[in-house]
Amino acid sequence: MRGRRDSKKQKVSEDQVHVSGDAEKLQRTNQSGLSQKIPVKRHAASLGKSCGVAHSGVNRKQDVAEHEEGSEGDTPGEQYGGNGFPISMNMEEINDSDWEDGSAHASKYKGSDSEAFINGITVELNPLQDFSHRKIKRRASTEDKEVAELVHKVHLLCLLARGRIIDKACDDPLIQASLLSLVPAQLLKLSEIQKLTGVSLHPLISWFHSHFKVTRLSSEEKFFPSAMAQALEAKHGTLEEIAALSVALFRAMNLTARFVSLLDVVPLKPGVDKGDLPFKGAQGKAKGIFKNPTVMIDSFNPKPVSPAQPTLCSDKNNEDSKKLKSSNATNEINGFQELKRKGDAEYEMQMEMALSATAFEVSEDAVAAKATNDSFPSPTTLGRITTGLLPSSSSQPVATAVGASKIGAPLHWAEVYCSGENSIGKWVHVDAINGLLGGEERVEAAAAACKTSLRYVVAFAGYGAKDVTRRYCRRWYRIAPHRVNTPWWDEVLAPLKELESRATGGSIKLPFTNDSGLHQEMVVESSMKSEFVATGSILEDMELETRAFYEPLPTNQQAYRNHPLYALERWLTKYQVIHPKNPILGFCNGFPVYRRSCVQILKTKEKWMREGLQVRHNEFPAKVLKRIDKSVKEQLHEDDDSEETNSGGTIELFGKWQLEPLSLLHAVNGIVPKNDRGQVDVWSEKCLPHGTVHLKLPRIFALAKKLEIDYAPAMVGFEFRNGRSVPVYDGIVVCSEFKDILLEAYAEEKGRKETEERKRNEREVISRWYQLLSSIITRQRLNNCYGSRQPNSPGKVVTLTSGASNENLSTSQQHVEKMELEQHIAVSVSHSTEEHDHEHMFVTVKKCSLENGSLVTKRCQCGFSVQVEEI
DNA sequence: CTGCATCAGGTGTCTTTGAACCCA
DNA sequence: TTGGGTTCTTTGACACCTGATGCA
Incomplete structure (x- = not known):
């Protein structure tokens, strides 16, 4: 409770900050020499309210409310509303929308409006407030989340596309040939090794590392192959370019190599980890996601620094390592010896328990990798790059603290397939820029140290791509929530994975010849290629999936909440249970840890x-x-x-x-088995009792009742109405044997009803026309008797002004009838008026019988005729 | 400074089976 | 009198997520 109270206090304080903050705006905008307080007080006096001067510690909302009350209908109030925001505007809205965006609104109050605006509000400046640290937090709305996810996806796609471009450039034969021409002859023998191992790559990586330097962090907007060629010529370039050159070199030497990129994508969730936004430091230049994520650190301190300390060139490391020792408590000289924190011992123990429980053996390689970890430089060391070539007078924006922390994050490297590793071969991490080999275990830590979150690591080859994040992360459960939903990602990668798989597997490499310095690549496709492709790719997939099984158990309970592999009983929802309760994979703070697969969902x-x-x-x-x-x-x-x-x-x-x-009840003797409510719940077709059918026809129940067929209303769901959920019915359930009878009867009934309806309509039409004609006749008679010379009567077509005449004439048939009658009436009336004083003498000429009477047609000698329905 | 545990509030999802009145 | 149709009124419990806070 104390915490809650504190937070409320803070909220009040924030409100005060808002007031003061806006006062600051006023101060900024009111540049015409006006005092900050005088106009405010003047206005307060004019209102006759004590709310005029804000008093520190008094809730601003209250003040404003009083203000609004007092100014209702007053001119000052209107001024306030007219200059700042509408007087009718809810103050909550003002709080939410206007105060937060200071810079945007500050300009709004400039000029002549500012004074009037000031007149409408009472503020007091608190110079002690530090506005720069004001932190307004707003919970992300659903829309924010959707937008963030979309941006995340788009960014991801852009980075994928970028990776493919780089990968394609690595295949450039000219670049490859040029690289080969630089490589010492003895290193070229590497291609002849049948069973390539990571160790055998050492000399080549060492040579590359000593010859190519990273001198820039961001590339110019240039066609990448050209930039790469330039980097090759100059022997220095960006991280991307140098990493791509290393891949090109490996490929030139007939090694199977991938260009691997850590996709530093904008966060998936809004407002999360904004410091990591790759484009944040670009000072709003809005080009971040299409550029190197580290673009914002273009012009950090250009002090020449030696290139990254390679493991293989350990003599260079000493000095930096000493710095490291003091700067990074978790690391030691090239040792990256993890600090023994609380829980580490438990972690080790749990790791072992998890391994034994999941019956997966840690490969010797994993152990070896762990052993070799000690020989890798720290993440900070990785961050060192040569910047001496940067012009000191660079006009690029100065690096931000956040941006600077990203320096040196491992973003690009290579993977080389070493058939000599393991019995089945292995992809080996090769970071030629930093002279690292087999350092996949270090990548995550190095990225984290550089404030770069490792969420997507994608390997590119053959213009395709494959997600190999699993290889580089130790705690997948931490990464998973920050990645886009798996189905979408899998769908995106599926075609690329296919391409990558084709490119990296199944080629048998023959010993190459090096005639006259030109490298001849001879790759003969094996007849077993397809088999190998499938096997190689699947094996790697299995390897990556298997890593999940020896992922260590988290040491904190929170991590088990949504852990994809492990579960704690305490985080189960009330509709979940652990079954079976074995094996216990370990303990976290004394609580047993179970497999996630043992979490069962319970239902009624x-x-x-x-x-x-x-x-x-x-x-x-x-x-x-x-x-x-x-x-x-x-x-x-x-x-x-x-x-x-x-x-x-x-x-x-x-x-x-x-x-x-589900064993459903059977319908017996034409009786539908019903539930307690006398109905059948038709959630799906599976729920229908045997021998019954669901007839979804309107009012068919009435027919079933009429035919005395047993039925049950089909309840298909619920809808929330009038404050409660009410069942929704759709049709009935009857025994199958009555289906045809009912359908036939329904069709028959439907036809009968349609006929009935049509006849009813016809009768209605006739009846109304009768009324109309009767009224015409009456009118005519009256005209003849009393007003034959009235100006509007002679020779005029009688228009249909009767209200009844326009109704029920929607059908085309009726419309035609109407037109015919109109003509008839027109002719008749016209004719009759020519005869002046003629009085119709009707003679019955036709009589036809109807259901309820007869229809009599009467005709005058003048041709005027009427039909009369006799009932 | 960082990471973790805990708490509390916001948000979204799931829950779920009338009754009175009018009129033909 | 009765059965069918219309109208009335507009949940609330809980899981999950998130931010604040304190502590190690």
Whole structure:
């Protein structure tokens, strides 16, 4: 509670900061010599309110509320509203939207408006406040999250595309040939080694490391192969270029090599780890994601520093190593000896337990790698690059602290396939820039030390790509939440993986000849290629997947919350249970750690039934929950003795291991088996009782009832309406034998209803026309008797002004009839008016019988006729 | 300074089976 | 009188996530 109270206090304080902060804006914008306080007080006086002067420690919102109340309808209030923001604007909105974005709004109040704005608000400056440290936190909305994810994905795709471009450049035959021409002859023998091992690569990497330097962090916007060629010529360039050159060299020497890139993508979640945003330091130049992530550190201290200390050139390391010793408590000279922190011992023990429990042996290589870890430089050492060639008068933005911390993050390196490693071969990490070999275990730590999160490590070859992050991370559970959803990523990589797989496996390399200095690459595709491709790729996949099994157990309980492999009982939800409770992989703070696969989801019988499953007989609930429900409470009050009520107060949950396929009831003698409510729950077709069908036709229940066929309403789900969830019904369930009868009857009934409806409409139309014509006749008679010379009557077409005449004439047939009648009436009336005083004498000419009477057609000698329906 | 444990609040998801009244 | 249709009113418990805080 204390913490909560404190946070509330802080909130008030923040409000005060807002006021003061805006006062600062006013101060900034009110450059015309106006005092900061005087106008404010003047306005306060004009309002006659004591709220005028803000008093430190008084809630600003209260002040503003009072202010609004007092200024309602007043001119000052209108000024306030008109200059700052509408007076009707909710102050909460103002808090949320306006105060936070100081720079944007500051400009809004410049000029003549500023004074009026100041008049409308009461502030007091607190010079002791440090506004630069004001931190306004806003919870990310769903939209923010979606946007962040989209940006993350786009950035990822851009970096993938970039990697492919670089990879393609590594295959450039000219660059490869040029590189080969530089390599000493004795090193070229490397290509002849049948069973290549990491160790055999040492001389080559050493040579490369001593000849090529990283001198820039960001590349110019230049076509990459050209930039690479220039770097080759100059023997220095960017990280990307030098790493790509190393890959090109390996490929030129007929080694199977990949260009590997750590994709430093913008965070997946909004507002997370903003310091790591690759483009943040670019001073808003909005070109970050398309450039090297370390672009913002272009012009850090140009003091010439020796290149990265290679493991293989250890004599260079001493001095820097000493610096390291003092600067990085976790590292020692080339030793990277981890500090023995609390929990490390437990970690080691758990690691062993996990390994034994998962029955996976740590390969000798892993042990060897661990052993060789001691020979790698620290992440900080990795960060050293040569910057002496940078112009001291660079106009590039000065590096930020955050950006600077990213210097030296391992972003690009190579992987060389060493067939001599293991019995099946192995991809070996080769960082020729830093002279590192087999240092995959170090990459994560080095990246972390340089504030670069290791989330995606992608290997490029053959214009394809493959995610090899697993190889470089030790704690996948930490990375996984920061990666994009797996299906999407897999889908993106699938075609690229195929390309990569084709390029890196299955080629048999013949001994090359080096005639007249020109390297002849002879690669003969083996007839077994496809088999090897599949095997090699799958083996690597297996290797990467297997790493998950010897991932160490986290030492903190929190890490088990969403750990993909391990689970603690305490983090289970109420609908989860551990089953079976073995093996125990280890302990965390005394709590047993289980496999995630042992976490079972529990559901009620009803829920399982919806999935076409039912609980086996004599199975006890895996878990029983107490239901705290209003209705149950009420029920308990009403009927304390009922056992049903007692059981209704709990929820019995069952696990998947207690289930069997749903055995549905059978319809017998045309009777549909129903539930307690006299209905059938049709969650899916699986839930339909045997021998029944679901007929989804409107009002078919009425027909079933009429035909005395047994049926049950089909409840297909629920919808929330009027504050409660109500069942949704769709059609009925009847026995299969009645299906055809019902459908036929339904069709027949439908036809009958349509006919009935049509006849009814016709009768209605006729009736209305009769009314119309009757009124016309009456009108005509009246005209004849009393107003035959009225100006608007003679010779005029009678228009259909009757309200009834326009209704029910929607069909085309009716429309035609109407038009015909109009003509008829027009002719008749016109004719009759020509006869002046003619009085119609109707003679019955036609009589036809109807259902409820007869239709009589009467015609006058003048040609005017009417139809009269006699009932 | 960092990482972890704990707590509390915000947010989103899942839950779920009327009753009164009118009218033909 | 009865059965069918319409209208009324607009949950709340809980899991999960996140930020704040204290502690080692």
